[in-house]
Amino acid sequence: MPEIVYDHNAIELKWQRRNESAGLYHADPDSPAPKYYVVEMLPYPSGRLHMGHVRNYAIGDALARYMWMRGYNVRHPMGWDAFGLPAENAAIQRNRHPREWTLSNIAEMKRQMKRMGFAYDWSLEVTTCEPEYYRWNQWFFLKMLERGLAYRKKALLNWCPECATVLANEQVVEGCCWRHESTPVQQREIEQWFWKITAYAEELLRDIDEKLEGKWPERVLSMQRNWIGRSEGSEVDFHLEATGEPVRVFTTRIDTIYGATCLILAPEHPLAQKLLDEPGRAKAKQMIDARAQKGPGDIEKEGIPTGSYAVNPFNQARLPVWIGNFVLMDYGTGAIMAVPAHDPRDFEFCRQYKLPVIPVIRPLDGELDANPKAAFTEDGILENSGEFSGLTSGEARRVMNERAERDGFGKAAITYRLKDWGISRQRYWGTPIPVIHCPGCGAVPVPEKDLPVILPLDVKITGKGRSPLEEVPSFVNVKCPKCSGPARRETDTMDTFVDSSWYFYRYCDPQNHSAPFHRQAIAKWFPMDQYIGGVTHAILHLLYSRFFTKFMRDIGLVSNDEPAANLFTQGMVLGADGTAMSKSKGNTVDPEEMIARYGADTCRLFVLFAAPPEKDMPWNESSVAGQRRFLERVFRFVLRNLHRAAAPSDPAADRRALRKLHQTIRKVTEDFNNRWHFNTSIAALMELLNTLQEEEANLSREATEQILPALVLMLGPFAPYIAEELWEQLGRQGPVFRQQWPRYDPELAREDRAEIVVQVNGKVRGRLAVPFGASQQELEKLALADPKTQPFLAGRQVVKAIVVPDKLVNLVVK
RNA sequence: GCCCGGGUGGCGAAACCGGCAGACGCAAAGGACUUAAAAUCCUUUUCCCGGCAACGGGAGUGCGGGUUCAAGUCCCGCCCCGGGCACCA
Numbered sequence: 033m034p035e036i037v038y039d040h041n042a043i044e045l046k047w048q049r050r051n052e053s054a055g056l057y058h059a060d061p062d063s064p065a066p067k068y069y070v071v072e073m074l075p076y077p078s079g080r081l082h083m084g085h086v087r088n089y090a091i092g093d094a095l096a097r098y099m100w101m102r103g104y105n106v107r108h109p110m111g112w113d114a115f116g117l118p119a120e121n122a123a124i125q126r127n128r129h130p131r132e133w134t135l136s137n138i139a140e141m142k143r144q145m146k147r148m149g150f151a152y153d154w155s156l157e158v159t160t161c162e163p164e165y166y167r168w169n170q171w172f173f174l175k176m177l178e179r180g181l182a183y184r185k186k187a188l189l190n191w192c193p194e195c196a197t198v199l200a201n202e203q204v205v206e207g208c209c210w211r212h213e214s215t216p217v218q219q220r221e222i223e224q225w226f227w228k229i230t231a232y233a234e235e236l237l238r239d240i241d242e243k244l245e246g247k248w249p250e251r252v253l254s255m256q257r258n259w260i261g262r263s264e265g266s267e268v269d270f271h272l273e274a275t276g277e278p279v280r281v282f283t284t285r286i287d288t289i290y291g292a293t294c295l296i297l298a299p300e301h302p303l304a305q306k307l308l309d310e311p312g313r314a315k316a317k318q319m320i321d322a323r324a325q326k327g328p329g330d331i332e333k334e335g336i337p338t339g340s341y342a343v344n345p346f347n348q349a350r351l352p353v354w355i356g357n358f359v360l361m362d363y364g365t366g367a368i369m370a371v372p373a374h375d376p377r378d379f380e381f382c383r384q385y386k387l388p389v390i391p392v393i394r395p396l397d398g399e400l401d402a403n404p405k406a407a408f409t410e411d412g413i414l415e416n417s418g419e420f421s422g423l424t425s426g427e428a429r430r431v432m433n434e435r436a437e438r439d440g441f442g443k444a445a446i447t448y449r450l451k452d453w454g455i456s457r458q459r460y461w462g463t464p465i466p467v468i469h470c471p472g473c474g475a476v477p478v479p480e481k482d483l484p485v486i487l488p489l490d491v492k493i494t495g496k497g498r499s500p501l502e503e504v505p506s507f508v509n510v511k512c513p514k515c516s517g518p519a520r521r522e523t524d525t526m527d528t529f530v531d532s533s534w535y536f537y538r539y540c541d542p543q544n545h546s547a548p549f550h551r552q553a554i555a556k557w558f559p560m561d562q563y564i565g566g567v568t569h570a571i572l573h574l575l576y577s578r579f580f581t582k583f584m585r586d587i588g589l590v591s592n593d594e595p596a597a598n599l600f601t602q603g604m605v606l607g608a609d610g611t612a613m614s615k616s617k618g619n620t621v622d623p624e625e626m627i628a629r630y631g632a633d634t635c636r637l638f639v640l641f642a643a644p645p646e647k648d649m650p651w652n653e654s655s656v657a658g659q660r661r662f663l664e665r666v667f668r669f670v671l672r673n674l675h676r677a678a679a680p681s682d683p684a685a686d687r688r689a690l691r692k693l694h695q696t697i698r699k700v701t702e703d704f705n706n707r708w709h710f711n712t713s714i715a716a717l718m719e720l721l722n723t724l725q726e727e728e729a730n731l732s733r734e735a736t737e738q739i740l741p742a743l744v745l746m747l748g749p750f751a752p753y754i755a756e757e758l759w760e761q762l763g764r765q766g767p768v769f770r771q772q773w774p775r776y777d778p779e780l781a782r783e784d785r786a787e788i789v790v791q792v793n794g795k796v797r798g799r800l801a802v803p804f805g806a807s808q809q810e811l812e813k814l815a816l817a818d819p820k821t822q823p824f825l826a827g828r829q830v831v832k833a834i835v836v837p838d839k840l841v842n843l844v845v846k
Numbered sequence: 847g848c849c850c851g852g853g854u855g856g857c858g859a860a861a862c863c864g865g866c867a868g869a870c871g872c873a874a875a876g877g878a879c880u881u882a883a884a885a886u887c888c889u890u891u892u893c894c895c896g897g898c899a900a901c902g903g904g905a906g907u908g909c910g911g912g913u914u915c916a917a918g919u920c921c922c923g924c925c926c927c928g929g930g931c932a933c934c935a
Contacts, residue, residue, distance in 0.1 A: 251929080254850050258931055265935080283935060296935095333933080358933045368935050376847095377933050449934055570930080641871075642858060648928085652858065655872050662871085702862085712860065715870035722870090789866050794916045796866055834915050840865050844915050 038667040040631030044753040048146060051756075056767060057151045059107035068104035069557045070096050071536050071596075073565030073573070074111040074158070077137040078118060081144040083605040083613060084566065086623045087639040087649065091602055091708070092564045093150045094640065097749040098704050100151075101773035107557060108151055109539040111158035112138050115166070115462045115528045117195055117211065123493045130461045131489060134161055144624065148632045149752050151769065156539045160531035161461070165538065167484030168548035169530050170466040172580075174477050175587050181228040184475055188300070188320075188361075189224065189454060190217040197458045198222055203572065219323065224456035224524065225465060229579045233260055233448045236578055239594060248599040249646070252570040259571050261449025266433050267365065268442035270295055270342040273350065279303060279342055282364030282447055285374060286436070287428035290417040291392035292349070292369040293382055295342050296335065296356035299323075301366045304355050307338035312355070319357040333358050333381050344369075345441040346432070347418060356381060364447050372407065379407040392416050393425060453576065455527045460493055460500045462525030470512035470519035479513050485521070499523045532573055533580040536560060536595065551589060563596035570601070600708070603648040605639070613651070621651055633751035634660040640710040640750055662718055663754055666747065669721060669728075670740055670758045676733045685730035687784075692723040693739050694781035697774045700746050710750065717746060742774040786838040790815045792824040792845060808835040815841040 059067070072092035075085055096108040112134075119130035126133070138159065145152065158165060176182035190199040192209035199209060199217060209215045229236075237260045240253050265284035272279060279295055297304050299316040308316060315336050323331060336355040344351055351369075358377060359368055372382035373391040382389060393412040394400040400415050401408065411425035420428050436442030456465065464485040466478035478485055488507045491500040501507055501523040512519040534548065540557050541549035565573075581595045604612050607619025614620065626635045637659040643649040699716040703709050720743065724731075731739075741762055748755040748768040755768045764771075782804070788811060790798040798820030802811065812833045815821065825845060832844040 251850055255930055258849065261931090261934065263934070281935085285935080331933080356933095358935095360934065363934045370935090375935070377935075380933090447934080449931090567929085644859085647852090647859095650858065652872070655858065658871050707862070709860095709862085711858090712862095712870080715860075718870055787866085791865085791916075794865095794914095799866080832915065834865090836865060840916090842865080842915050 036668045036671045038664045038754075040633065040663075040753075043757045044147075044149070044632055047753050047756045048149060051149075051767070052146065054767075055155075057108060057153045058155065059105050059153065063105040065103055065105040067107065067556060067561075068096075068099045069107045069560045070099070070562045071109065071539070071560050071564070073563075073569065074113050074532065074535060075141065076113045076116055076118070077134055077141055079137040079140060081141055081148075081623050083621055083623055083639070083651070086148065086635060087605055087645075088564060088566065088602055089145070089148070089150050090636045090639050091600070091645050091710070092562075093636075093752075094710060094749040095562065095564075095704070095708070096151055097752065097769040098773065100769045101745070101748070101771060103772070107156075107540070108153060109156035109158070109536075110145065110150070110152040110154070111156075111535055111539065112141075112160060113528065113532050113535075114138065114159050114161035115525075115531055117197075117459060117461070119461045120459065120493055129489065130493070131161065134461075147627060148623070148636070151752070156542050158535050158538050158542055160528075160535060163484045163486055164545070165535075166463040166487075166531070168534075168538070169463040169526055170478070170483050170485055171480065171548065172530075172534070172583075173466055173526070174480060174483075176227055176583070177477050179583075179587070181231060181583065182225060183228070184223060184225050186221060186223040187226075187454070188219045189222050191220040191222070192217050195459070198224060198454060198456065219320075222456075224454055225467075226452040226454050227579075229453045229576075230448060230450055232579055232582050233262070233450050235582060236260055236450075236575070237262055239578070243594050244599075247597060249567070249601050251567065252574060252599065252601060255570045256575055259450060259575065263447045263449070265445060265447065266429070266436065266442055267445040268345065268369070268436055270344060270351065270369070271441075272353070273341040273343055277303075278441075279353070279367055280365045281367045281369045282445060283369055285371065285425075285429075286432045286442075287411075287414060287417075287420075287423075287425040288371040288374045288392055289344065289346050289369065289432070290414070290420070291371045291373045291390045292344055292351060293372055293388045293390060294352045294354050294370045296354045296359050296368050296370050296381070297338075298359040298361035298366040299336075299355050299357060300361040301355075301359075303367075304338075307340045307353060308336065308355065309339075312336050312338065316355055319355070323357060331357060333377075333384060335381060335385055337385075345436070345439070352387070354385075362451060363449065373404055374407050374409055376407045376409065379404075390416070396424075453527075453579070455530060456524040457527055458499050458523075459525055460487075460491060462528060463487070463530065464501070465522045465524050465526055467522040468510055468512055468519045469522060470515060470517060472517055473512055473514040473519075475522075476512055476514050476519070482513070487525075499525070501525075529572060529576050533576045534584065536563075537584075537590070548589070551591075554590060558590060559592045559594055560596040560598075562598050562600065564600045564602065566604070567601040574599070600646070602645045603643065606648055606650045608651050608653070619651075621653075626656065630656055630660045631663075631753070633663055633754050637663065637714060637751055641714045642711065644707070644709045644711055662714075662721070663751060665721060665725075666743070667754060667758065669724060670744065671761060673728070673731075673736045673740060674761060676731075676736055681732040682730035685727040686732050686735040689724055689727045689731055689735055689739060690780050691783070692720050693742055694776040694778075696720040697742065697746065697776035698778075698781055701773070701776065704749075714750060717743070717750075744768065745771055745774050788815070788838070789840045790818050790821050791840065791842040792821055794842060795824075797821040797824050804838055806837070808837065811835050811837070811841050815843060 070092055072088050096106050100106045114134050119134050122128055122133045123130050173182060190204050192199055192212060192215055194209060194212040194215045204217050209217055240257055244253055263284055265282055266286040267280055267282055269278040269280050299319040304316055334357045338353045340353045341350045342353050370378035370382060372379040372389040374393055391400055391404055392415055393408060394415050395412045414420050414423050414428050420432060433444040464487050466483060466485045468476045468478060470476050488504050491504055493500050508521050510519055510521050537549050537554050541553035544550060577595050584590045585593060607613045623635060638656045641659060642655060696716045700713045703713040744755050744758045745768060759768050785801045786804050788800040788802055789796055790800060798818045800814050800818060812835055828845040830843050830845050834842040
């Protein structure tokens with residue numbers, strides 16, 4: 033017999049060619065089959081696929097192929113998150129134009145994806161740096177403006193010196209830039225555009241519970257809840273003694289208000305300027321700068337007394353007004369009442385500046401501590417609180433809110449940690465913001481008919497200072513759309529997270545020239561049935577996308593409230609050293625090398641086998657060889673048994689092999705339908721092959737004719753190339769992913785006899801093989817008679833027997 | 847500090863509803879085939895104790911308690927690792 037050789041290159045290239053020319057992976061718009069829309073997060077075209085991509089896309093591809101085989105009308109697109117900073121860096125370092133660099137990267141990565149055999153419908157491809165795409169970013173911007181959801185303001189913003197641009201709050205990681213993890217962000221005061229994501233704070237939070245709970249990973253939901261940071265409390269106006277001017281504070285503990293001993297304003301607070309004298313103002317300025325430079329971490333608390341006093345509206349107490357560096361301007365009202373006895377931060381501050389500490393809450397089960405050594409932060413019973421004394425904290429908050437509202441100096445209030453999304457970037461390679469600044473008319477939106485505002489290609493990129501767009505007169509110098517007077521075009525571009533907030537809609541109508549997409553075109557497909565990507569986007573991309581969908585619903589473009597019905601976040605691929613793969617650490621593995629040495633199928637099998645998809649996955653080179661061996665064994669087994677002579681038939685061998693087959697179908701099907709633990713699916717296929725090889729000599733032709741096609745079909749979602757090749761060798765027609773997924777027969781999958789474990793006092797002492805469905809009494813009798821258990825029963829009394837039918841007998845002895 | 851995950855052999859892992867802990871794979875060791883090597887195939891591999899051996903006994907899922915006939919799985923209290931948030935009033 034000639035040796036059978038698994039030549040992965042020949043097989044994979046052959047099928048790649050065939051599948052490409054066939055244009056296979058279209059969803060049929062007219063199909064009556066149920067739809068299934070699966071999207072994997074689109075990559076930034078950095079130049080080459082990395083293992084993280086391969087893992088993400090292998091998971092999505094297995095799912096897409098399986099759903100096809102289950103008869104669904106599957107839509108499975110891919111695109112490119114093509115704007116962004118690395119293109120500009122490449123321009124500087126390699127003297128290549130960002131567009132040219134980006135497009136050549138896309139071509140290369142697309143080639144790699146095709147080589148991997150991912151089943152994408154490339155006719156739906158979306159590239160976000162193309163005017164036909166980004167013009168709709170601009171259109172959305174105009175819609176935001178119309179609805180009052182876009183505004184411009186001067187604010188202290190996170191500035192990354194490395195990127196030379198501002199960052200949104202979501203893009204700051206531990207005080208550093210999310211791209212440059214060792215570069216602390218600075219605070220700079222810059223005027224820029226914001227989108228009012230806070231207008232949706234309540235709904236974004238509510239739908240986590242109402243729409244996403246159980247369908248998105250708990251981890252992601254809790255991070256988003258945390259990020260939105262809803263906080264229930266009260267707003268209370270204290271009035272300045274001198275002028276009567278109100279100072280509004282936000283507190284969650286209005287029940288402690290009788291213990292307030294001062295007011296503290298953020299150094300940026302508008303009142304701070306008024307109340308401070310000249311040296312005080314200088315000090316406040318220093319505070320702001322110091323905080324901006326230090327970034328995060330522990331700043332020593334510092335305060336400046338203003339010399340002014342404010343009056344506590346509940347008890348008319350005179351409270352000194354301070355400026356404090358630990359009070360944040362952009363949370364709550366930028367001013368707090370300090371209650372040192374019941375808040376650790378206030379305690380620290382007041383001790384430092386020798387301000388009084390007035391305890392007003394006593395523990396439910398103790399006395400009021402007149403000289404506390406630390407703040408008592410729990411709820412309790414009010415004391416020294418006038419008519420409110422004796423109430424519990426909870427009751428007091430309700431009653432005192434009512435009183436404040438009745439008397440007009442406050443009310444119950446809700447505050448969010450979430451801030452508006454700053455979308456301006458002082459960079460070149462992004463979507464131009466469609467606004468014109470006119471000396472007479474102010475910021476004027478570019479009329480819709482003039483869209484897109486094309487990003488000029490002829491620019492000089494230095495990476496220093498301001499946006500290169502400032503140096504392009506033909507871009508900057510325009511007429512005001514309102515008064516036709518000379519005006520300047522906005523030179524900031526949009527955050528690239530705008531691009532990725534809605535691309536999955538565009539996939540459903542990618543050629544539309546008159547709208548981002550038509551309502552009807554997407555109605556059928558949304559929400560996405562399955563969205564798959566890395567957990568790194570838990571807040572950034574996934575929160576923005578949810579915001580965008582709600583906004584698009586409100587302007588009548590979509591009717592769904594959430595973009596994705598189900599979200600799956602895969603784990604990271606770790607290097608051999610157990611840390612995340614990264615170029616700077618030099619622990620990366622290039623998929624291209626893997627493909628060359630072992631083939632795309634092996635590569636896919638490996639990333640799916642090494643760990644369950646949601647867990648981080650350590651890289652282990654030698655384990656790859658194991659997957660390759662498995663494919664070789666499958667290949668040889670199938671080809672060896674293609675044309676069996678009618679072998680000496682052994683019904684028992686057939687029975688065992690078919691039983692294993694149907695057990696495997698059941699296992700793999702359940703994995704797809706439930707947890708996507710493809711590592712156990714592949715293990716099951718390996719077990720099947722092991723059984724088949726054991727029984728090989730005695731299998732009948734009839735049995736192999738049932739087994740081989742089913743085995744090949746089950747391999748299809750994981751290792752599509754080898755599956756296609758073997759399918760053809762079996763003499764079958766049509767692509768594997770369009771075949772019907774094998775069905776299992778419970779009768780065939782069932783074992784002949786149940787193996788009953790016999791325990792004595794919970795320890796396994798013997799095993800019995802009995803027919804299924806034996807009665808409890810019977811099982812107990814058999815267990816008692818089992819010779820293996822006898823020694824453990826001798827001289828003891830059986831007090832009880834627990835019988836689990838078809839599984840186990842536990843004899844309890846004394 | 848608060849909120850999520852997680853901790854099982856030399857390694858990646860499995861055990862899905864409380865019922866045989868370690869499936870499957872890697873690595874390692876031994877053997878077959880070979881002039882030899884690679885490849886392939888077979889065997890062994892959680893730890894400890896006893897036995898020439900087939901085998902037998904005990905312990906064991908981060909630690910300490912508990913519930914239960916029975917706990918990797920449930921409950922209580924800790925420890926460690928990873929991630930998120932963090933002067934958010």
